Each structure stands twice: as structure tokens, then as C-alpha cells.
Amino acid sequence: MTFAQRLDRIRGLTEARLEKLLGAETDAQNQDGSPPRRLRDAIGHATLGGGKRFRPYLVVESAALFGLSEAEAIDTAAALECVHCYSLVHDDLPAMDNDATRRGLPTVWKAYDEWTAILAGDALLTFAFEILSRPEAHPSPEVRLDLTAGLAKAAGMAGMVGGQALDLEAERLGAGKPPALNEILHLQSLKTGALIRFACEAGAILGQAKPDERQALRTYGKEIGLAFQIADDLLDAEGDAATVGKAVSKDAAAGKATLVSLMGIDAARAELQRVEQAAVDALRSFGPRAEPLTEAARFVASRNR
Numbered sequence: 641m642t643f644a645q646r647l648d649r650i651r652g653l654t655e656a657r658l659e660k661l662l663g664a665e666t667d668a669q670n671q672d673g674s675p676p677r678r679l680r681d682a683i684g685h686a687t688l689g690g691g692k693r694f695r696p697y698l699v700v701e702s703a704a705l706f707g708l709s710e711a712e713a714i715d716t717a718a719a720l721e722c723v724h725c726y727s728l729v730h731d732d733l734p735a736m737d738n739d740a741t742r743r744g745l746p747t748v749w750k751a752y753d754e755w756t757a758i759l760a761g762d763a764l765l766t767f768a769f770e771i772l773s774r775p776e777a778h779p780s781p782e783v784r785l786d787l788t789a790g791l792a793k794a795a796g797m798a799g800m801v802g803g804q805a806l807d808l809e810a811e812r813l814g815a816g817k818p819p820a821l822n823e824i825l826h827l828q829s830l831k832t833g834a835l836i837r838f839a840c841e842a843g844a845i846l847g848q849a850k851p852d853e854r855q856a857l858r859t860y861g862k863e864i865g866l867a868f869q870i871a872d873d874l875l876d877a878e879g880d881a882a883t884v885g886k887a888v889s890k891d892a893a894a895g896k897a898t899l900v901s902l903m904g905i906d907a908a909r910a911e912l913q914r915v916e917q918a919a920v921d922a923l924r925s926f927g928p929r930a931e932p933l934t935e936a937a938r939f940v941a942s943r944n945r
């Protein structure tokens with residue numbers, strides 16, 4: 641199978657699992673009561689029918705390194721995707737990035753309204769942990785706890801939320817002084833990097849891997865997360881809105897310092913290549929079995945959407 645076929649396969653599996661999990665939760669027959677229709681529709685809009693499902697790919701393929709089947713990793717992948725979708729819904733809000741388009745569609749607050757978007761995000765964040773608490777995520781309670789703690793840390797104040805706060809502080813409270821390159825690297829490693837690192841580590845947790853194997857996946861995740869961000873900045877600087885599925889040139893128009901604006905396009909491209917290679921090198925000890933992950937590093941570095 642080529643990388644594109646694998647990604648597409650895991651995209652389909654994730655979509656089907658999310659649909660099932662959300663469907664069961666929102667079923668009118670649900671004993672605990674079903675959520676209001678408007679909220680339910682907004683959650684579907686945020687979660688289903690779009691997205692590359694790149695983080696689920698990382699979970700499933702890193703778990704495969706330790707012999708786990710797709711089915712054994714898919715609930716963890718779906719939980720992580722719920723957190724990712726929540727972050728996009730909240731990031732698009734007028735109080736944050738104020739975006740009207742996401743995944744080629746109106747953002748949730750545009751299609752519904754702000755309060756519905758806030759609540760849909762809240763519901764997705766909490767649902768992620770409900771998914772991880774169930775035996776279907778993994779038969780071992782210790783593994784489920786490890787996954788829960790890892791996702792909470794990656795998503796929370798010392799992870800994605802912290803990175804988002806640093807980004808907004810720099811933009812709004814920075815008194816016209818743009819952050820330096822090392823500050824941007826730090827905030828991005830939290831805002832975008834933390835979830836991607838966790839996606840890779842999650843496979844090692846599910847596979848009850850040895851500490852050095854878990855560390856290798858974290859290192860790979862750190863490099864691929866940075867590659868993802870540089871590629872995202874390059875897309876914003878050079879991409880085309882119709883292909884990317886959201887507005888581009890937003891950073892330049894807002895005069896926002898990014899990795900690309902501080903380094904320049906050529907240096908950012910060179911750094912992207914260096915980081916791609918570092919990601920591949922981190923997995924050397926796994927040999928050819930790691931190919932689906934090394935191909936993911938190449939995909940990130942060359943993506944156009």
C-alpha cells in the first residue's frame with residue numbers, strides 16, 4: 641500500500657469509528673438522554689466529513705510498530721481526533737483566530753453561532769476522555785490511565801492550551817514587539833507540537849513499549865510536529881486558499897511573526913528538510929517496519945493542504 645492509500649484507509653476507519661461513537665452517544669434511545677439536536681449537529685459538522693486525519697494515522701501506525709491491529713488503536717485515534725477538532729472549533733471563534741472557513745466549509749460558529757461552537761468544542765474535549773476511559777480503548781486500566789494522563793497533559797495548560805495562550809499573548813499583549821524565533825519555536829511546540837508528539841507516543845503506550853522505544857517515538861513526534869508547523873507557515877505564505885481549504889496569507893496580512901517570516905522562505909525550506917531527516921533518523925532502530933511513519937514525515941514536509 642502506498643502512503644496515500646494508507647492515509648486514506650485510516651481516514652475512513654477514523655471517520656467510521658467517530659460516527660459510531662458519536663452516534664451511540666447522541667442516539668435518541670440513549671438511556672442517559674440524548675444531547676439537544678443543534679449541539680449534536682454542530683458536533684457532527686466539527687468532526688465528520690473532513691480533515692486529513694493525520695493524527696489518527698500517527699496513532700495507528702505507531703501502535704502497529706508494536707504489533708497492534710488498526711482496530712486495537714482506533715479508539716485512541718478517535719479520542720485524539722476529538723481533541724483536535726475541538727481545538728479547531730475554538731481556534732476559529734471570533735475571540736481567537738476569527739476564521740470563516742475550515743476544511744472547505746463554514747466554520748462551526750459561522751454555520752451555527754458562537755455559543756453553539758463553544759459548547760460543541762467543550763463536548764468534544766470531554767468526550768475524548770470518555771472514549772479513553774472505556775475498556776474498548778485498551779483492556780488494561782493502567783494503559784488507559786497512561787493514555788488519559790498523556791492526552792490531558794498534551795491538550796492542557798502545559799501543552800496545546802498553553803501554546804495557544806502564548807500565541808495570543810504575543811499577538812495582543814506584545815506591545816508591538818514581535819516574539820523572537822526561539823519564543824515562536826517554543827509556543828509552536830506546545831500549540832501544534834504537543835498533540836502530534838502525543839499521537840506518536842500513544843502507539844508506544846498502547847503497545848506497552850520499552851522506555852527507549854517510547855522515547856524514540858517522542859523524538860520522532862517532536863520533529864514531525866515542527867515539520868508540520870513549518871509546512872503550515874509555508875502554506876500560509878505561499879499556498880492557495882482553494883487547495884488549503886482555509887484562508888491563506890493571514891499571518892502576513894496581520895503582520896504576525898512566524899517561523900517563515902523570521903527565517904525567510906529559503907531557510908524555512910532548508911530547516912524543513914533537516915527536520916524531516918531528523919524524524920526519519922529517530923526511528924532507525926525500528927528498521928523497515930517504521931516505513932509508514934518515515935513516509936509520514938515525507939508527506940508532512942511536502943504537503944499542499
Ligand code: GRG
Nearest residue numbers: 691692693694727730731743800801804832872
Ligand atoms: C483553541 C486551545 C485551542 C487551541 C488551538 C490547533 C490550534 C490550537 C490552532 C489551530 C491553528 C493552526 C492553523 C495551527 C497550525 C497547525 C494546525 C493545527 C493545522 C490544522 O491541522 P490539520 O492540517 O487539519 O491536521 P485537518 O483539517 O486536516 O484536521
